[in-house]
Amino acid sequence: MMMLSQWLVLIIGLLLIAFTAWWFFGKRHSVSQVADRVGSEQIGRITVAGGYSPETLVFKRGIPATIKFDLRDSTACLSEVSFSQLGIKEKLNRQAQTEISIPTDKVAEFNFACGMNMFHGKVIVK
Amino acid sequence: MKLSNMTKFWISFVLAIPMLIQMLLMPFHFMFPGHNEIALVTTTLIMGLAAFPYWRSAWQAFKKHAANMNTLIALGTSAAYFYSIFAMLTHRPVYFESAAFVTVFVLLGDAMEEKMNHNASQALSALLKLQAKSAQVSRAGHFITVPVAEVKPGDLIRVRPGEKVPVDGIIVSGSTDLDESLVTGESMPVHKQSKDHVIGATLNTTGTFTFKATQVGADTLLAQIVDFVKQAQASHAPIQNLTDQLSHIFVPIVIMIAIITFVIWYSILAAPLVKSLLFAISVMVIACPCALGLATPTALMVGTAKSAKMGVLIKNGEALQKASQITTLVFDKTGTITxxxxxxxxxxxxxxxxxxxxxxxxxxxxxxxxxxxxxxxxxxxxxxxxxxxxxxxxxxxxxxxxxxxxxxxxxxxxxxxxxxxxxxxxxxxxxxxxxxxxxxxxxxxxxxxxxxPKNNAKAVMSTLAKRGFKTIMLTGDNPAVATQIAQQVGISEVLAGVLPTDKSAKIAALQAKGEKVAFVGDGINDAPALSTADIGIAMGSGTDIAIESGDIVLMQDDLAGVVKALALANKTFNRIKLNLFWALIYNTLGIPIAAGLFVSLGFVLSPELAGLAMAFSSISVLLSSLALNRMKPAPLA
Known part of the structure; x- marks a missing residue:
């Protein structure tokens, strides 16, 4: 015979599972941001803290583009960013922002991820 | 906080020592006076110093509807820590050591990973450091020593025995033997005389010579190799797509399994609250997918750098994976076999x-x-x-x-x-x-x-045949000449009289028959064939690399490099598969054990042990990747 506390745990547990599924798997549009125009350049800023914000950065085609990564996280994996299509793998630095230039000569999408490929982001050139 | 993970690990470890001693004395029913209070203080310090960054990172991720390994670590450690505070206030047994040791082990894993990752990437930049620091440049008729960064194309440079060639160029006068092993992997010194190319960072052994600089700085062959390998190291292998997809859903599913574990133990099996909680914590801690994430990139990094040192440049993870599936090798005749x-x-x-x-x-x-x-x-x-x-x-x-x-x-x-x-x-x-x-x-x-034919062509072909590869010779030459050469080196199939423009069509025809084709050519005239083939292997002349044309570039004009390249690609790719296998086994076996599925058999995994196993899984994958550094080229049969 189950006690009240056992029933309670069962119900709360099921609710938590439902919440986990809804929170992590529910359809959500990712936050995208258009990069700032600075003079003849475009500069996008991405804050690295438990992931990338914004996760999607949009650049205009044909204008030199740079991303500045601002590392605010001290876990091992996020301290590295890699753009596998561009062959870029850079260590990020908590003291200074890391700049990565993105080719904007044609319309493209570049995915980037942390060192262990657990956190993902995207750069869109259009 | 600017402490490195290694420093944090040592501080946390020292703080955890009293709890360790207490744990060891427990079976003898010896309790330190005030041991709970000591554990509270030391664990709180460890949480603040070492676990808090994981909590913060997990929270940031949670707000973005994302979950990762930090989420699991944060949930596991905070559950153990806050439960223990609650238990202490209500005079129940505490489990501070679980929170403390899980953190210590996770930190150990992270610190080791940083260190080994650093070592692996170091191998490459070490190549660049091998360049000469200065050069003797002719200025106004005299040779003066200048820093290598100040050398310009067109400068006349003198190199004496025992010195390194500072930049790439062409010999103007003098002759010598150069040790080019660093750049091309060729172990025998190569004789060079007037009009020959010399490569920066190679070692001059016997003679003094003067050469004219042609490429300096980022244009030198060595700089290009390093660049090429860097790109390969950052690339993806298609086999990773599986783990990429898995990583998106893995952590939330583990959280759900942990909740289910807790509910089943507590509500269905009527276990005590604390026991149920410890099982759930163990599940979250052992399921950390670090090893899975490290499996491919670390092997790729070590494998491509090691291959480069042996004169085999592999363009990316995809080339590596495809090279391990090749069934047929098509060789260009002139300049490749001959x-x-x-x-x-x-x-x-x-x-x-x-x-x-x-x-x-x-x-x-x-x-x-x-x-x-x-x-x-x-x-x-x-x-x-x-x-x-x-x-x-x-x-x-x-x-x-x-x-x-x-x-x-x-x-x-x-x-x-x-x-x-x-x-x-x-x-x-x-x-x-x-x-x-x-x-x-x-x-x-x-x-x-x-x-x-090249001296070792016959040995190379027979080695390839022994390893189960089909070899074909493709040439524009007439059938009589082609057959003659093919017989000499032991190639059974000849496609002769093929116009340069038709070479890629011939390769496509082989592919249509289901063959996985590698084309071996000189990389200059064979660009279409190289790109049509599943893998294009460009044989270098040793002085410039046909980077654009090949998936694999051989630094030496040596056919044995083909055997070497296939073997290295195979070994690296097999290592990736082995790593992925281990990482998956860790999780598929670890989670049920941690959940207490085998309690009746006496298999119990406390959170501390789960933390240790987790750290060990990451470290074992890293060690397995670093072991690729010991790859040796197999001799020709």
Whole structure:
């Protein structure tokens, strides 16, 4: 015979599972941001803290583009960013922002991820 | 906080020592006075110093509807820590050590990972450090020492024995033997003389020479190699797609399994609250997918850097994966299987034939002439007077006052003796070029030349055949010549008379039959074939790399590099598969054990042990990748 506390745990547990599924798997549009125009350049800023914000950065085609990564996280994996299509793998630095230039000569999408490929982001050139 | 993970680990470890001693004394029913209070203080310090960054990162991720390994660590440690505070206030047994040790082990894993990742990437930048720091550059007629960064193309540079060649260039005067092993993987010193290319960062062994700088800085071959390998290291292998997809759903699913574990133990099996909680915590801690994430990139990093050191540049993870699936190798003939230049194969007639021919030909620049002179080697040559080159026919001259000539039949003024005629016919049927040598108006013999196979071509082909590869020769040359060469080196299938534009069509036809084709060519004339093939292997000349054209670039003009490249790609890719297998096994076995599925068999995994196992899984994957550094090229069979 189950006690009240056992029933309670069962119900709360099921609710938590439902919440986990809804929170992590529910359809959500990712936050995208258009990069700032600075003079003849475009500069996008991405804050690295438990992931990338914004996760999607949009650049205009044909204008030199740079991303500045601002590392605010001290876990091992996020301290590295890699753009596998561009062959870029850079260590990020908590003291200074890391700049990565993105080719904007044609319309493209570049995915980037942390060192262990657990956190993902995207750069869109259009 | 600017403490490194290693420092944090040591501080946390020292703070955890009292709890460790207490744990060891527990079986003897010895309790420190105030042990709970000590545990509270030390664990709180460890949480604040070491666990908090994981909590913060997990929270940031949670707000973005994302979950990762930090989420699991944060949930596991905070559950153990806050439960223990609650237990202490309500006078129940505490489990501070779980929170403390999980954190210590996770930190150990992270710190080791940083260190090993650093070591692996270090291997590459170490290459660049091997460059010379300074160069002796001619300025206003004097050689002065300047930093290598100040060397400009066109500068004249002097290199003495024991010094490193500072930049890439062409020898102007002097000759020497260079140790190029660093750049091309060739272990024997290579002889260099005037007009030869020299590569920056190679070691000068014997002679002093002066060369003109052609490429400096980022344009040098070494810088290009490092760049090439860097890109390969950052690339993806298609096999990773599986883990990429898995990583998106893995952590939330683990959280759900942990909740289910807790509910089943507590509500269904009526276990005590704390026992149920410890099982759930163990599940979250052991399921950390670090090893899975590290499996491919670390092996790729070590494998490509190690291959580069052996003169094999692999473009990216995709090339690596495809190279491990190759079934058929198609070789270009000229310059790939053969030396690409004619060599003397037969000398027929009187003993002085070669001496006469070589004496005449020393003054000629024709490739056939040079081949004859090379063959003569150290033979004493006679001085030639009245030298005349007869275009398209041969050369004539006076040797010790006698008329001498060498050339094709068109140069002959007299009839060919019947036995020489027969010999010449046989040689011509074997697709050789025949030159006639005459002295004093009399034909004294003939010399046959052919573009001969490279010395190790036969050994390479038989090794490849033994390893189960099908070998095919593709050439624009006529079938007679092609078949002749194929027989010599042991290639069974020949595609001859193929126009350069049709080469890629032939490869596509093989692919249509289901073959996975690698094309081996010189990378200059074969670009379409190289890109049509599943894997294009470009044989380098040793001085510049055909980076754009090949999936795999061999630094040496050596066929054995093909065997080496396939073996290295195979080993690296197998290591990736092994790593992924281990990482998956860790999780698929670890989670049920941690959830207490085997309690009846006596298998219990406390959160501390789960933390240790987690750290160990990451470290074992890293060690397995670093072991690729010990790869050795297999000898030819």
């Amino acid at each position: 030396k690409g230049e004619p060599a003397v194969t037969d000398i027929i007639g009187k003993p002085e034939v070669l001496q006469v021919a070589a004496s005449l030909e020393t003054a000629s620049e024709h490739p056939l002439a040079q081949a004859i002179v090379r063959r003569a080697g150290s033979l004493q040559l006679s001085p030639v007077t009245d030298f005349k080159a007869v275009a398209g026919k041969g050369v004539t001259g006076q040797l010790n006052g006698k008329d001498a000539a060498i050339g094709s039949t068109k140069l002959l003024t007299e009839d060919l003796p019947i036995e020489l005629k027969q010999e010449a016919d046989t040689l011509q049927q074997a697709a050789k070029t025949v030159l006639y040598v005459s002295l004093n108006q009399k034909i004294i013999g003939l010399i046959a030349l052919q573009d001969t």
